Amino acid sequence: MRNGSLMSALALCGLLAFTGAYAQSVVDELERGGFLAWRFLSGNYEVSGSLSASGTLDASDPVLFQFTDINNDGLALDVVLNLEELIPDLGIQRTIPLIAQVVQDNGSTAIIRWTGTDTPNECITVNLQGSEVQVLITELEGRLQGFVERISCQDDPLGAMPHRVHLRITENGGDTNNLLRVRGYLFCIEQSYTLANARIFNMDWESYAGGLPRSLGNVNGDCQIDDADLLQVLFNFGSSDEASDTNSDGTVDDADLLTVLFNFGTSV
Ligand SMILES: [Ca+2]
Numbered sequence: 221m222r223n224g225s226l227m228s229a230l231a232l233c234g235l236l237a238f239t240g241a242y243a244q245s246v247v248d249e250l251e252r253g254g255f256l257a258w259r260f261l262s263g264n265y266e267v268s269g270s271l272s273a274s275g276t277l278d279a280s281d282p283v284l285f286q287f288t289d290i291n292n293d294g295l296a297l298d299v300v301l302n303l304e305e306l307i308p309d310l311g312i313q314r315t316i317p318l319i320a321q322v323v324q325d326n327g328s329t330a331i332i333r334w335t336g337t338d339t340p341n342e343c344i345t346v347n348l349q350g351s352e353v354q355v356l357i358t359e360l361e362g363r364l365q366g367f368v369e370r371i372s373c374q375d376d377p378l379g380a381m382p383h384r385v386h387l388r389i390t391e392n393g394g395d396t397n398n399l400l401r402v403r404g405y406l407f408c409i410e411q412s413y414t415l416a417n418a419r420i421f422n423m424d425w426e427s428y429a430g431g432l433p434r435s436l437g438n439v440n441g442d443c444q445i446d447d448a449d450l451l452q453v454l455f456n457f458g459s460s461d462e463a464s465d466t467n468s469d470g471t472v473d474d475a476d477l478l479t480v481l482f483n484f485g486t487s488v
C-alpha cells in the first residue's frame with residue numbers, strides 16, 4: 221500500500237464525510253441505483269389480422285436492466301428491452317431501446333414512463349402457440365409506466381440486483397402505458413393477407429431498484445457507504461478483487477478508495 225496516497229485520501233475523508241448525505245428526490249435515487257430488477261407477472265396477448273389468436277402469458281424470470289442515457293437527455297434511466305428475455309413464450313429475438321421520462325415527481329414518489337419503438341424490417345422466427353413461424357417484423361412498440369416509492373432497504377425480493385434495494389416500482393397507468401405491440405407479415409411474405417398485429421396487454425409486473433451501487437463505493441452491497449466499505453477496499457488494496465473495484469478497471473487502488481471517501485456517509 222502506498223502510504224502517501226492513502227494518507228492524503230484519508231485526509232480528504234474529513235472534508236468529504238458529509239457531502240454524500242444530502243436529501244435526494246426518489247428519481248435521483250432511482251438513477252443513482254444504476255439498475256432495475258424487473259419481473260413480468262402476467263398478461264394477455266391477442267393477434268389479429270391474417271391470424272387470430274389470444275391467450276395468457278406466464279410470468280417470466282426476473283430481468284436485470286442497467287440504466288443508461290441512450291438519448292443523451294441527462295436522465296440515465298433508459299434501458300434496452302430484450303423481448304426474448306421479457307416474454308420467452310414468443311421467442312422474439314429483438315431488443316427495443318426504452319427511453320425514460322419523468323411523468324410525476326413529488327420528491328418521495330414518482331411516476332416514470334418508458335417508451336420505445338423500432339422498425340426492424342427483419343424476418344425472424346416467432347413462436348406462435350407452440351409453432352415456429354417466420355415473421356417479417358415491421359414495427360415494434362413497447363411502453364411501461366411505473367409508480368416508484370421508497371421501501372425499507374432490503375435484499376432484492378427478485379434476487380436480480382447486484383446490491384440491496386430501497387425502491388419498489390409497480391405497474392401504473394393501465395393498458396395505455398403498459399403494452400407491447402408487434403406488427404409484421406407472416407411467413408415473411410409482404411402482402412395485405414399476411415399482415416398481422418400482435419399486442420400484449422393487461423400486463424402486471426413488479427420491479428425493485430435503488431440502493432447504492434458499487435460504483436459509488438458501496439463495495440459490500442448493503443445500505444450505506446461507511447467504514448465497512450473503507451475497510452474492504454483497504455484490505456484488498458493493490459489486488460484485483462472485483463467486488464472492491466469500484467470503477468471496474470481491474471485494480472483496487474487510490475481511485476477506489478477516493479470513491480468510497482467521496483461518498484462516505486451516504487445511506488438509503
Ligand atoms: Ca435519457
Ligand SMILES: [Ca+2]
Pocket residue numbers: 437438439440441442443444445446448449
Ligand atoms: Ca456498504
Ligand SMILES: [Ca+2]
Pocket residue numbers: 465466467468469470471472473475476
Ligand atoms: Ca479500480
